[in-house]
Amino acid sequence: MVKELKAQGVDMIIAVSHLGIDESSTDTSIKVAKGALGIDLIVDGHSHSTLVEGLNGENDTLIVSAGEYTKNLGVVELTFEGNKLVDKKAKLVTKEETANIQPDAAVEKVINDIKESQKAILSEEIGKTDVTLDGERDQVRAGETNLGNLITDAMIDVSGAEIAITNGGGIRASIQKGTITKGDVITVLPFGNYIVTKMLTGSQIKEALENGVSAYPETKGAFPHISGMTFAIDTTQPAGMRFIL
Structure with missing residues (x-):
C-alpha cells in the first residue's frame, strides 16, 4: 500500500x-x-x-x-x-x-439528529428472552456462555454449516431478560462482521481451537464459542497441545 x-x-x-x-x-x-x-x-x-x-x-x-x-x-x-x-x-x-469545555452546538445538533433518526430502527422488537444472555467480558473471554451459544447456533441456522465458531472478544455486551431489540443486537455485535463459510480440515479446526484456548484460564479475545460440536481441553498441557476431542 x-x-x-x-x-x-x-x-x-x-x-x-x-x-x-x-x-x-x-x-x-x-x-x-x-x-x-x-x-x-x-x-x-x-x-x-x-x-x-x-x-x-x-x-x-x-x-x-x-x-x-x-x-x-x-x-x-x-x-x-x-x-x-x-x-x-x-x-x-x-x-x-x-471538563470545562462547552460543547459545540452545531456538532451536538448533528449527533442528536442522527440519534433521533435511528430511534425507530434500534427500538424495533425482534424477540424475547426468559433469561439474561451473558456477554460480560470476563465470561465470554474465558468460557462459553448462553449468548455465545445463541450466536453460533444462529450462524449455523443462517449458513447451513455443520459447525460454527466465533471469538468471545467480538461479543461486547449482555442482553437482559425480556424484550430483545435491534439496538440490543448492535450493542452486542457492533462491528458489522460477516459470516464466512469455509471447507476446513480437522487439523485446521483443531489449530483454531488451540489458539483460542491458549491463554485459559486467563481471558483472551480469541476464546472460541462454538456450535455443532463439543471439545474439551487439558489445562495441564502447554498451549498448542491442550485439545481433546
Whole structure:
C-alpha cells in the first residue's frame, strides 16, 4: 500500500492499525514501522498503550496511542512546507482537562439528529428472552456462555454449516431478560462482521481451537464459542497441545 500510495503522489501516509506494541501481539505496530518504509504516522490501538508524546519508531515513523476508554484525546500536529511534511508532534489531552469545555452546538445538533433518526430502527422488537444472555467480558473471554451459544447456533441456522465458531472478544455486551431489540443486537455485535463459510480440515479446526484456548484460564479475545460440536481441553498441557476431542 505504501508503494501504491507513493505512486499517487500523496503528501503523507497514515496507517490506522489495531496491533499494539506490547507482548500481547506477535505482530506489532513497531514491526510495521520497521518493515514498511514510508509510513509517516501510525495511529494504533489494541494494547491500550498511553503514549504521551508518541513513540518514534523505525524509519522516522511516529506511532501514537491514546490509552483506553476515552480517558484521553490524542492530538497530532503536522507541519508542512509546501507539500513536504517537515515535523510531527503528538500530545494527549486528558478527560479532566476537557471538563470545562462547552460543547459545540452545531456538532451536538448533528449527533442528536442522527440519534433521533435511528430511534425507530434500534427500538424495533425482534424477540424475547426468559433469561439474561451473558456477554460480560470476563465470561465470554474465558468460557462459553448462553449468548455465545445463541450466536453460533444462529450462524449455523443462517449458513447451513455443520459447525460454527466465533471469538468471545467480538461479543461486547449482555442482553437482559425480556424484550430483545435491534439496538440490543448492535450493542452486542457492533462491528458489522460477516459470516464466512469455509471447507476446513480437522487439523485446521483443531489449530483454531488451540489458539483460542491458549491463554485459559486467563481471558483472551480469541476464546472460541462454538456450535455443532463439543471439545474439551487439558489445562495441564502447554498451549498448542491442550485439545481433546
